[in-house]
Amino acid sequence: xxxxxxxxxxxxxxxxxxxxxxxxxxxxxxxxxxxxxxxxxxxxxxxxxxxxxxxxxxxxxxxxxxxxxxxxxxxxxxxxxxxxxxxxxxxxxxxxxxxxxxxxxxxxxxxxxxxxxxxxxxxxxxxxxxxxxxxxxxxxxxxxxxxxxxxxxxxxxxxxxxxxxxxxxxxxxxxxxxxxxxxxxxxxxxxxxxxxxxxxxxxxxxxxxxxxxxxxxxxxxxxxxxxxxxxxxxxxxxxxxxxxxxxxxxxxxxxxxxxxxxxxxxxxxxxxxxxxxxxxxxxxxxxxxxxxxxxxxxxxxxxxxxxxxxxxxxxxxxxxxxxxxxxxxxxxxxxxxxxxxxxxxxxxxxxxxxxxxxxxxxxxxxxxxxxxxxxxxxxxxxxxxxxxxxxxxxxxxxxxxxxxxxxxxxxxxxxxxxxxxxxxxxxxxxxxxxxxxxxxxxxxxxxxx
Amino acid sequence: xxxxxxxxxxxxxxxxxxxxxxxxxxxxxxxxxxxxxxxxxxxxxxxxxxxxxxxxxxxxxxxxxxxxxxxxxxxxxxxxxxxxxxxxxxxxxxxxxxxxxxxxxxxxxxxxxxxxxxxxxxxxxxxxxxxxxxxxxxxxxxxxxxxxxxxxxxxxxxxxxxxxxxxxxxxxxxxxxxxxxxxxxxxxxxxxxxxxxxxxxxxxxxxxxxxxxxxxxxxxxxxxxxxxxxxxxxxxxxxxxxxxxxxxxxxxxxxxxxxxxxxxxxxxxxxxxxxxxxxxxxxxxxxxxxxxxxxxxxxxxxxxxxxxxxxxxxxxxxxxxxxxxxxxxxxxxxxxxxxxxxxxxxxxxxxxxxxxxxxxxxxxxxxxxxxxxxxxxxxxxxxxxxxx
Numbered sequence: 155x156x157x158x159x160x161x162x163x164x165x166x167x168x169x170x171x172x173x174x175x176x177x178x179x180x181x182x183x184x185x186x187x188x189x190x191x192x193x194x195x196x197x198x199x200x201x202x203x204x205x206x207x208x209x210x211x212x213x214x215x216x217x218x219x220x221x222x223x224x225x226x227x228x229x230x231x232x233x234x235x236x237x238x239x240x241x242x243x244x245x246x247x248x249x250x251x252x253x254x255x256x257x258x259x260x261x262x263x264x265x266x267x268x269x270x271x272x273x274x275x276x277x278x279x280x281x282x283x284x285x286x287x288x289x290x291x292x293x294x295x296x297x298x299x300x301x302x303x304x305x306x307x308x309x310x311x312x313x314x315x316x317x318x319x320x321x322x323x324x325x326x327x328x329x330x331x332x333x334x335x336x337x338x339x340x341x342x343x344x345x346x347x348x349x350x351x352x353x354x355x356x357x358x359x360x361x362x363x364x365x366x367x368x369x370x371x372x373x374x375x376x377x378x379x380x381x382x383x384x385x386x387x388x389x390x391x392x393x394x395x396x397x398x399x400x401x402x403x404x405x406x407x408x409x410x411x412x413x414x415x416x417x418x419x420x421x422x423x424x425x426x427x428x429x430x431x432x433x434x435x436x437x438x439x440x441x442x443x444x445x446x447x448x449x450x451x452x453x454x455x456x457x458x459x460x461x462x463x464x465x466x467x468x469x470x471x472x473x474x475x476x477x478x479x480x481x482x483x484x485x486x487x488x489x490x491x492x493x494x495x496x497x498x499x500x501x502x503x504x505x506x507x508x509x510x511x512x513x514x515x516x517x518x519x520x521x522x523x524x525x526x527x528x529x530x531x532x533x534x535x536x537x538x539x540x541x542x543x544x545x546x547x548x549x550x551x552x553x554x555x556x557x558x559x560x561x562x563x564x565x566x567x568x569x570x571x572x573x574x575x576x577x578x579x580x581x582x583x584x585x586x587x588x589x590x591x592x593x594x595x596x597x598x599x600x601x602x603x
Numbered sequence: 604x605x606x607x608x609x610x611x612x613x614x615x616x617x618x619x620x621x622x623x624x625x626x627x628x629x630x631x632x633x634x635x636x637x638x639x640x641x642x643x644x645x646x647x648x649x650x651x652x653x654x655x656x657x658x659x660x661x662x663x664x665x666x667x668x669x670x671x672x673x674x675x676x677x678x679x680x681x682x683x684x685x686x687x688x689x690x691x692x693x694x695x696x697x698x699x700x701x702x703x704x705x706x707x708x709x710x711x712x713x714x715x716x717x718x719x720x721x722x723x724x725x726x727x728x729x730x731x732x733x734x735x736x737x738x739x740x741x742x743x744x745x746x747x748x749x750x751x752x753x754x755x756x757x758x759x760x761x762x763x764x765x766x767x768x769x770x771x772x773x774x775x776x777x778x779x780x781x782x783x784x785x786x787x788x789x790x791x792x793x794x795x796x797x798x799x800x801x802x803x804x805x806x807x808x809x810x811x812x813x814x815x816x817x818x819x820x821x822x823x824x825x826x827x828x829x830x831x832x833x834x835x836x837x838x839x840x841x842x843x844x845x846x847x848x849x850x851x852x853x854x855x856x857x858x859x860x861x862x863x864x865x866x867x868x869x870x871x872x873x874x875x876x877x878x879x880x881x882x883x884x885x886x887x888x889x890x891x892x893x894x895x896x897x898x899x900x901x902x903x904x905x906x907x908x909x910x911x912x913x914x915x916x917x918x919x920x921x922x923x924x925x926x927x928x929x930x931x932x933x934x935x936x937x938x939x940x941x942x943x944x945x946x947x948x949x950x951x952x953x954x955x956x957x958x959x960x961x962x963x964x965x966x967x968x969x970x971x972x973x974x975x976x977x978x979x980x981x982x983x984x985x986x987x988x989x990x991x
Binding site: 274336338340346347349353354357361486550555 | 763953
């Protein structure tokens with residue numbers, strides 16, 4: 155990873171020694187250890203822990219961007235996300251919940267990134283596919299199924315694992331069904347149609363309690379099953395006392411972590427494949443792409459279906475984790491929420507989408523409530539803040555500002571895709587910079603091998 | 604904006620007859636579509652009732668009793684969509700860009716109207732001013748405010764992005780829409796207006812009884828409420844004035860020229876930025892007036908009421924052929940009738956299993972999807988090739 159714009163030269167001069175060579179190994183190890191120790195020794199929910207938690211997550215970003223050997227990055231990642239964070243989660247369940255939510259949205263943002271970022275199709279109804287997966291597991295795992303046909307009975311909770319695949323297939327089918335008719339349309343029409351589709355799915359979920367009660371209408375589905383914990387008895391045998399809720403939190407954390415990892419691998423492989431290049435060509439110039447022999451509709455459909463299938467899988471996980479779903483869970487705001495993640499991070503950029511997802515989720519779950527609490531205290535102290543004002547209620551304003559500001563000032567996102575950034579800014583790349591870039595890439599390749 | 608090919612490109616003054624033709628021609632077209640869609644939908648409903656009447660003997664009566672009321676409802680909905688759709692279609696004509704925040708301009712029109720009415724109530728003057736003056740006041744204030752707001756939004760969020768890839772301004776518009784929603788909520792919840800602001804009006808008098816129908820032994824009165832009448836009359840006036848402005852004035856000619864070819868228009872001495880701002884002003888003012896009148900009709904306004912009508916108005920604009928002003932009106936009216944008929948008759952024909960009111964939205968969006976597949980150029984639009 156290299157950044158070689160002249161404006162960042164000072165920043166680079168400071169960070170260069172810390173991001174490569176033997177100093178980098180020491181710095182990173184120290185950084186991650188320090189954050190871990192701070193977290194584990196002070197697990198209360200308060201502002202300082204929030205800050206350390208953010209720094210802790212930031213360490214992953216720093217490690218990813220620094221030029222150290224790949225095995226070292228993997229070790230750091232496994233240590234931080236696989237050991238420290240779950241352990242910290244057993245001390246303070248709030249943070250592992252935040253991490254799990256961030257993971258779910260990371261997978262969703264990665265899926266949407268395929269549609270919006272790679273193929274350039276603006277999908278404003280992405281949450282509809284999420285809803286399909288969530289409702290599938292919600293209906294089939296609860297007595298809700300007997301409302302459809304009294305002869306049927308809920309599936310066994312262990313079916314959760316195959317249902318991940320079923321959720322994927324359902325998302326895929328819905329994506330193809332919606333995509334087939336609308337993908338011939340131009341970009342802005344597509345945005346409105348997908349938005350309409352998202353609303354239709356929500357309205358249908360809200361009203362499909364008659365004539366046959368399929369979705370239980372606006373009351374939603376309660377007591378959704380969680381999968382049985384496989385190795386729980388072995389853990390108990392080891393003498394570790396843990397109640398079910400804690401274990402389930404850990405279970406979902408690891409499950410989401412694995413799914414995110416798989417998603418990243420799939421998406422990254424796709425991006426650099428023939429298909430990914432075709433998507434990029436369509437995004438940049440449809441007419442030219444078709445002239446080159448790229449099957450436009452098939453490629454668009456593929457992007458749409460792949461994005462939708464990720465959402466379908468995450469829907470199953472989400473329903474099972476939340477235990478309760480209802481139609482407002484899947485409203486337009488959530489689609490916009492995921493879109494904001496992709497745009498904040500950088501359309502078409504995989505680390506960007508992940509960064510965006512984590513920032514927006516943290517903003518939603520941690521930072522806004524924290525600001526609200528601070529305001530509440532200020533208000534109690536007599537500051538002139540209206541009593542009704544609650545920052546957690548103004549996510550729309552926040553996301554709206556975020557979208558507009560990003561579009562005007564940094565349309566390529568916080569962590570732009572390399573190729574896309576070059577297009578958007580079209581900076582004159584001097585020979586020296588090219589040379590520096592080449593050597594940097596070589597260094598990266600060397601350390602990677 | 605489809606430029607009328609029959610308008611002679613002369614600088615000579617046109618005769619009064621020509622101007623009248625240009626202004627009222629589209630109104631005649633609109634009238635034809637109103638009568639046509641009302642008649643054909645009524646026919647479909649009656650035929651369906653005939654088919655089902657063997658199973659349910661009283662279905663025919665139930666269908667016919669509400670029919671005139673449904674037609675009036677469809678007309679009101681239709682004019683609502685038409686006035687909002689004009690804002691979409693004008694902006695699209697000039698910039699080829701979906702102004703997603705337009706539904707929010709409509710909502711803010713309603714909020715401004717409610718604010719005016721609230722101020723009048725707190726001044727104790729509401730009951731003493733004549734209804735007509737009240738309507739004029741509310742509509743003009745809403746038009747002025749929303750027109751300015753639309754221009755500001757264009758200046759802040761769209762102008763810096765002109766020439767950027769297509770999705771960029773669209774995303775900015777979505778962001779702007781969210782900002783306007785929450786700003787309205789912020790203002791409303793922190794003032795005496797409240798989240799669901801009441802929209803008080805002077806007494807408009809009794810409902811007007813148009814005629815009574817004789818069905819069997821029962822006589823069913825057909826009622827037009829004064830609020831519906833106000834809405835229909837005001838919307839018609841706005842549509843005629845807009846037609847005049849766009850088709851018979853110099854400004855209108857500049858707008859059409861900009862829509863047809865922006866670089867050439869600017870070479871001909873047209874200040875393109877000013878024309879775009881004016882387009883937003885006109886579209887925003889129409890949306891604001893629609894909001895003020897709609898709020899007046901339903902009695903309350905809230906900050907989230909703009910999204911769905913905005914989407915449907917967009918559907919109407921596409922239905923009529925986006926970029927085409929007459930098309931937007933026609934599309935609005937046709938969509939309004941369709942929706943009114945679905946809302947009223949779906950539950951009758953499915954024996955109460957599907958609530959029509961809930962599925963009316965689904966019907967509108969299904970129409971949009973079907974339309975875009977089979978006739979993306981809309982009812983009046985001409986097939987256009989995409990500029991490469």
